Amino acid sequence: MSKKNLTAAANLGAPSYKVLVESGYKIVVKDNVWIAENNKWILRADGPIQLLGLASLVEKKDENWRVTDKEIDEFLEIIR
DSSP states (O other): OOOOOOOOOGGGHHHHHHHHHHTTOEEEEETTEEEEEOSSOEEEESSHHHHHHHHHHHHHHGGGOOOOHHHHHHHHHHHO
16 A cells, blocks of 8 residues: 655635534634633644644643654654
8 A cells, every 4th residue: 555645735724613612622813923822731843734733742742742852853853
């Protein structure tokens, strides 16, 4: 079976918005900043795709979303 392919693009805005709303977030856009708020978090991003990424991060990691210095170094090695 071949792998599926998905690229972040404008056509993912509405699906990302829908997932956020279905996950209990209230969404507003103020001064071109997208804001998602639930009973625990206020998340801000440039668009719904990034907002969904933030929501995924805090749902998985909650307040422990920060990483160690070693994990930062590993990340920096990948992006160099």
